Structure formats: structure tokens, C-alpha cells
Amino acid sequence: xxxxxxxxxxxxxxxxxxxxxxxxxxxxxxxxxxxxxxxxxxxxxxxxxxxxxxxxxxxxxxxxxxxxxxxxxxxxxxxxxxxxxxxxxxxxxxxxxxxxxxxxxxxxxxxxxxxxxxxxxxxxxxxxxxxxxxxxxxxxxxxxxxxxxxxxxxxxxxxx
Amino acid sequence: xxxxxxxxxxxxxxxxxxxxxxxxxxxxxxxxxxxxxxxxxxxxxxxxxxxxxxxxxxxxxxxxxxxxxxxxxxxxxxxxxxxxxxxxxxxxxxxxxxxxxxxx
Numbered sequence: 001x002x003x004x005x006x007x008x009x010x011x012x013x014x015x016x017x018x019x020x021x022x023x024x025x026x027x028x029x030x031x032x033x034x035x036x037x038x039x040x041x042x043x044x045x046x047x048x049x050x051x052x053x054x055x056x057x058x059x060x061x062x063x064x065x066x067x068x069x070x071x072x073x074x075x076x077x078x079x080x081x082x083x084x085x086x087x088x089x090x091x092x093x094x095x096x097x098x099x100x101x102x103x104x105x106x107x108x109x110x111x112x113x114x115x116x117x118x119x120x121x122x123x124x125x126x127x128x129x130x131x132x133x134x135x136x137x138x139x140x141x142x143x144x145x146x147x148x149x150x151x152x153x154x155x156x157x158x159x160x
Numbered sequence: 161x162x163x164x165x166x167x168x169x170x171x172x173x174x175x176x177x178x179x180x181x182x183x184x185x186x187x188x189x190x191x192x193x194x195x196x197x198x199x200x201x202x203x204x205x206x207x208x209x210x211x212x213x214x215x216x217x218x219x220x221x222x223x224x225x226x227x228x229x230x231x232x233x234x235x236x237x238x239x240x241x242x243x244x245x246x247x248x249x250x251x252x253x254x255x256x257x258x259x260x261x262x263x264x
Contacts (some may be wrong), residue, residue: 035254038218040205045220045222069224082226082227084230086232105188106188107219108224110221111219111220112217112220113218113219115214115215115216115218117216118235118236119218122231122233123232124219124225124226124229124230125225125226125230126225127188127224127226127227143181
């Protein structure tokens with residue numbers, strides 16, 4: 001089994017050039033994970049309004065939940081280019097956590113996918129162009145939940 | 161091949177915490193350079209972390225993620241001395257893969 005994968009890997013690497021991650025993983029048989037592969041959602045990531053973004057992600061209704069979603073963001077971000085965001089979700093069977101920045105031209109910042117055995121928490125950093133809300137959207141057992149917090153931005157971080 | 165990532169992985173109480181610092185400009189496509197010309201969007205789109213052949217974490221990024229993306233996540237299991245692999249691909253088709261050993 002190992003020799004097969006190594007041979008395939010060598011062949012793929014020989015093919016050279018920029019191979020997309022999906023193609024690379026597919027070629028070496030690493031795509032057969034238990035998690036349903038969510039494709040990079042072009043419509044959601046390009047959405048210009050919150051409704052568009054949520055609609056593209058299949059969100060019909062996202063229940064506000066302050067208890068089962070812990071969203072940690074600074075109250076004031078001196079540098080809008082690097083705003084730390086931590087989301088911890090206490091729901092069972094969390095499939096996805098998404099982070100949205102409502103005043104950014106590109107609202108959907110990131111989606112995180114949690115295979116079984118991975119804790120439903122993530123820390124990252126986002127850009128904020130101006131004061132606004134950071135929204136954490138959690139998909140658990142097929143349902144969506146959300147919470148939001150405002151971050152005051154003194155120096156905008158979109159470089160515009 | 162993209163720039164190398166810094167990966168720190170450590171296991172405690174049967175949970176491995178992984179911290180990743182990627183090197184990438186993450187251009188939004190909205191910034192103008194010194195000549196007033198728009199710099200095209202250039203950003204990491206997908207990140208995947210694997211341990212012993214299984215995916216333990218996946219991230220999909222877009223323009224709003226900060227330059228030099230930072231990620232922290234935790235998964236159950238993981239043995240000290242074993243390797244974790246993190247890979248990313250960006251919107252230009254560039255990619256990067258790095259490994260790190262899980263520390264005790």
C-alpha cells in the first residue's frame with residue numbers, strides 16, 4: 001500500500017507545475033476522508049451582502065446563541081490588518097465554523113471544517129476595514145447558530 | 161512552491177494543539193500600489209492538516225484573512241514524535257506543504 005502511494009506521489013510530483021491541492025490529494029488517494037468535502041464556495045466568498053453570503057451557505061435561519069458559542073475578539077483593534085478571533089463552540093457534532101466581517105467588502109472571511117475527533121474551536125486573524133461586527137456562524141447537526149461582537153477599529157486594515 | 165510555514169504541535173492530556181503561521185501576502189485585490197495600480201487578489205484558499213493519513217482540520221480562506229495567516233486548532237489523539245503535515249493552495253495555484261513533529 002505504501003509503495004503504491006509513494007509511486008503515485010512521485011508520478012504526480014514529476015508532472016510538475018502548480019497542482020491544486022484537491023488534485024494533489026486526489027492523486028495520492030488522500031481524499032477519502034469521512035468528512036464530506038465542502039468545495040470552496042465561490043458564491044459565498046464573493047457575496048457582497050450578509051444575506052447573500054448566508055444564503056449561499058444554505059443558511060435559512062441562524063439562531064442567535066451566546067452560550068454555546070464563545071467568540072473572543074478585542075473590543076478595540078488598533079491595527080485593523082490583524083484582528084485576532086477565537087471561536088469555541090460547545091455544541092455536539094460541530095461540522096463547520098465560519099467567520100464573517102460585516103463591514104468588509106469580502107464578508108465571509110473563512111470556513112473551518114471539523115472532522116470527528118477535532119475540537120470545535122479555532123483561532124485566527126482577520127482584516128477589518130472599519131469598525132463593525134465579527135460574526136461566528138456554527139453549523140452543528142445540520143443547523144446553524146450564530147453570535148456576533150463589535151470591534152472598534154482605529155486604523156482600518158484593508159490597505160485601501 | 162510557496163514560502164515555508166512555522167508549525168508548532170504539542171500533545172497534552174491526549175489532545176494535540178497545532179499552531180500554524182503561514183507566510184503569504186493575502187492581497188485583497190482592493191489595495192493600490194505606489195503607482196496607484198490595483199494589486200490583484202492573491203490569497204490562500206484552502207488549508208489542510210493531516211495526521212497519520214487522515215485529515216484533522218480544514219480551512220477555507222478568502223481575502224479577509226490577515227496577511228501571514230495564523231491558525232490554532234486542536235484534535236484528539238496525536239503521539240509525541242509523530243508528524244503532522246499542513247498544506248495550502250492559493251488562488252494562483254501555488255501550494256506549500258510542511259511537516260512538524262508533535263512535541264510531548
